[in-house]
Structures are given as structure tokens and as C-alpha cells.
Amino acid sequence: MKLGPKAAAAALVFSASLALTACGGGAGAGSNGGGNASTALTLGTLRDITSWDPAQAHVGHALQPYQAAYDTLILREPDGKLSPMLATKWKYNATNTKLTVDLRTDVTFSDGAKFDAEAAKANLDHFKKANGPQMAQLASVSDVAVVDADTIDINLSATEPALEYFLSQAAGLMGSPKALGTDAIKTVPVGSGPYVMDKAASVKDSQTVFTAREGYWNKDLQKYRKLTLKILTDPTARTNALVSGQIDATLLDPKNGKQAEGAKMKLETNQVDWSGLLLLDRAGAKNPALANVKVRQAINYAFDRKTILDQVMLGQGTATSQPFGKDSGAWTEELENFYSYDPAKAKALLKEAGFENGVTLDVPTLPGAETLISVLQQQLADVGITLKPGAAITNTFTADVAAKKYTAMFYNLFQGEPTVAIDQIVSTKALYNPFKNTTPELEAKIQAVRTGGDDAGTLARDVNKYVVEQAWFAPLFRVNQMYYHNSKVEVTPQAQQAVPSIYNYSPAK
16 A cells, blocks of 8 residues: 555654653663763753652653663663662562562762662652552562661562562662652652752753762763753754754654764664554443454554555564564564454454444644654544544653543553563553453463463463454554764663663763
């Protein structure tokens, strides 16, 4: 299928900024002596932070700003390996229901408070109570017990294979116990991380400026004296800022990447996310049509994924019908093209479901994805489905998702490890399952993954197959994330992450 001339001629802009994704953390990509560095790093970022309370931290590129001010208990290396950070070592008991964590004893927070077992417990307790966007990361934690000054036990109500991973993410961020729960920490972070905010130089929704923290315990992770995060929502603005030297690195899209390459910018790329429609209201609470699996399947059959990928994304990605990634172990070849482009079948399914006279999907507009959404509108309209983009999502989008504001939405989500992906999009704890849809059959499959140990990835294939057959989503393709930087900085890509962790940048040698 050819896209309409309007869409094709628009040099379609799909912003990699849509990658409001769930990604991991990372480790240092080399060192130059940390505190001896005299250079400054300026990054183009996609959104400002709504709250610097670490319990309100998100994942993916939204985690990077928090890494400037907060250390995590566990560090995630660029290749995904988990390494010590504030936790020096950790070990499960025989039943995998208690994780004993040993902690560093030489760390302080930026307000002078000491990091110890009480501080770690205070953070984990606060994270569980604060109702943040990633609160599901600690949903299996029943309590945290202080064993001694530098040891805690994290007790679980159920096994959680991804707990160590989560402690390298939002749940592992450590803030000063004196500041947790105060209004002040919402606007100025108070952590043990490599940088402290320069409030006077920071402007809301424009830029956040950090300076290297004196006495930081790990100089290898502190590679710049000054760090500036410039908030540039529009991908064209990010491109112009990069090529003009206002910023050193940023995430772009295929179209703007051409301009960056023309200006001799360097590209770091990997496939992190899947793009597509999240059909959230599967019980039809607000949109009755979505309760019918045939309607959801019809939506999937309506899309010519390969053509969209080639013409909209300039071929930067891989067409797919499944939300689980290749690295998860849950990916299978048979699900890659499970929903081929078949508008006749889509129409037939709508008729069988009793919706031959039309279905309407209301979705929010994702800034930078307007043209892509217009293409989806065109292909859905061809089978009798009306896609109605509404207001643009904002910084409150996670709260809006959790509040069931959207019955469907176009989005990018990262393809993580099996239990991480399940808790992101499938389980009743998942942010992107706001209507808490599930079945006994699905719960059994999820439980098998949670208790499957080394076989978790293979067992997750059953979860993947279930949500694909039930058309919980309409995945379109896995996106090539295109991260560009100038020659002044060296950047190491981060596994399963669109934007590298803050530790992955260093001055070029």
C-alpha cells in the first residue's frame, strides 16, 4: 500500500522524543578523573521534571535527570549488567523472598545527612507510599528491615525476578531522609549523586543546571564540572541546537537525523522501543467497542506496517506485531507478523463484532507524532474506524494514564526484560494497564514467569502470545533510536534505553 500524497510529501516527522520509554540505567563510559574535569556538558532533553522527589521518578529518558542528583542502590552498566553502587553486594535467601543488601559507609547526601541503612529504608518506604509513576517496582516488597548500620533486608510478599533491576532504576534512587516528603525536594533535588542543582541558573521548562558536587564518593562517574539539561520538546529545535553547538547531544528522529549527519554529528543507535497503539480499555468501560477482541484484532489488521515504517520512519526500525523485544526471551518469530496487512479481514471482523457501522478511537496527540498519527487515521478510516486525536499529552501524562483518562493511545514503550515488560504493560500493577484488565488464564501465565527463575524469558512467550492473540495492543514497529552527538563528547549507548545514562558521557580525548 502507498500512503496518501499528503502523508508521503510531509517528510513525515516522527519524533524519537516520543520515546517516553522505560529503560535502564548505565555505568561510566570511561573516566577522566572526575572532579578534575573542567569541561561542561549540555544535553538536549525532551521534558522538564515535574517533581524532583525521587519517588516521582520515571524510567527511560525521564530517569536521566534524576541520575545527576541521585545515586541508585545498584548501577546498570551500558550492556545491562548490574554492578554495585550504593549497595556493595546483595544476595537472596533460598526462597527468593528476602534480599539482603550491604551498603557503602562513606556516602553523604548534599545536605550533609549520612547514607546508611536507615536512610535506605526511609527511601524504599517513601517510594512505596508516594504513589509515584513507578510504584509498581516495589509492589512485591512487604517491608524493609534494618539489620545493622550498613545492611538492610528487603522482604517480599512474592518473588520478584526484576527487583535487582528495579533497584537500578527509579526505585533505587536515594534521597536525603531529611528531605523526603517535604515540598522543598519537589523543586530542588537532595541526593548523594554526582551533581547538585544550581537553582539560580535553572529555569523551569527551559533548562536545569547542575554543578559537580564537592566530595562526591565516586569521581569516575563525575566527568564534568557543569551539566546543563536544556528542555527542547520540538525535534527540529533540538536539531538546530545540536548543529549550532548550543547542545552536545540529543535524541532525534530519522528526518532531523539527516540534517545532523550533514553537520557531521555522530550517531549512536539501537532498537529499544516498540511503537504502536495501546488499546487500554479492554473491558469497554468507556469505549464498549474495545471490549470485543475482534474489534481490537481489526485495528491490528488495518495497518500496513512495512509501508508506514518505510515511508514515515525512513526504514529506521523493524515491523512487528508483538510488544516483547528480542532480548527479553519472550520474542518469537511466529508473532513478528501475526497481524499482516489485511483491510478486508479487518472489515469482516468489525462486521462479525457488530461494529460494521464504525468504531471511534479517541487518543491523545503526542507532540512530534502528529503526522504519523495522521497516517494511522488514514489506514483505520479505510476499514471503518475513526481515530480522533485530542489534546496533546503533557507532563502529567503518567497521572492521566493511571487515572484512566485515555482508552487508547499511540505511544513508544521500551522492550525490557520479561518481568519488567510484564509489569510495565501487562500485569494489573502496570502503569500501562490502567483499567487493570486480566483473566485467570493470563494470571497463571504471569505467575509462571515470576517463579520461573532462569526460564522466565521462555515462559514469558506464553504471556506475549496471549496479549498478541487478544490484541491488547497494536504494535507497528521496533524503533531505531537515533542519538546524535558532536565530536566534543564520547557517548556509550545504553542497552534497552533510548537515551544513555548520565554516566555514559565523557569528554572526547
